[in-house]
Structures are given as structure tokens and as C-alpha cells.
Amino acid sequence: MKRITRQRTEETKQKISEALKGKAKTERHRKAISIALKRYWATIPNDNNKDYIDNLK
Known part of the structure; x- marks a missing residue:
């Protein structure tokens, strides 16, 4: 399962x-x-951006 937040x-x-x-x-x-973790976390949005997360679903 890939993390989204x-x-x-x-x-x-x-x-x-x-x-x-x-x-x-x-x-x-x-x-x-x-x-490596800094690069990875730069690609994961903060939970504050609900519009972005809703568009992924």
C-alpha cells in the first residue's frame, strides 16, 4: 500500500x-x-492539501 499522507x-x-x-x-x-528520505518525503503531500488527495482517489 502506497502512502498518500x-x-x-x-x-x-x-x-x-x-x-x-x-x-x-x-x-x-x-x-x-x-x-533518500528527504527526497522521498518531498514527493508526499501534507494532509492540508485535501484537494490533491481527493483527486488521487
């Missing part, structure tokens, strides 16, 4: 947090993740 439930946030705890990443890996 940025919001997540608290339950989902907690599950993600637990799954990622304790996993070490190198500085290079963290930088690559940061760049």
Missing part, C-alpha cells in the same frame, strides 16, 4: 521504533538514509 498512528510509530532499536548503522549509511 505523512500521518501515522501512534501504534504504527511504536512498532517501527521497537523494530529499529539496537541496530547500528555507520555514519555513511545514516547520511545515505537521510538523503
Whole structure:
């Protein structure tokens, strides 16, 4: 399922947090993740733009 807004439930946030705890990443890996996520989130609209989201349905 592709995300159409940025919001997540608290339950989902907690599950993600637990799954990622304790996993070490190198500085290079963290930088690559940061760049990739910034690019990805730039393509996802804020929930404030209801007209855009309604047109996707």
C-alpha cells in the first residue's frame, strides 16, 4: 500500500521504533538514509492539501 499522507498512528510509530532499536548503522549509511528520505518525503503531500488527495482517489 502506497502512502498518500505523512500521518501515522501512534501504534504504527511504536512498532517501527521497537523494530529499529539496537541496530547500528555507520555514519555513511545514516547520511545515505537521510538523503533518500528527504527526497522521498518531498514527493508526499501534507494532509492540508485535501484537494490533491481527493483527486488521487
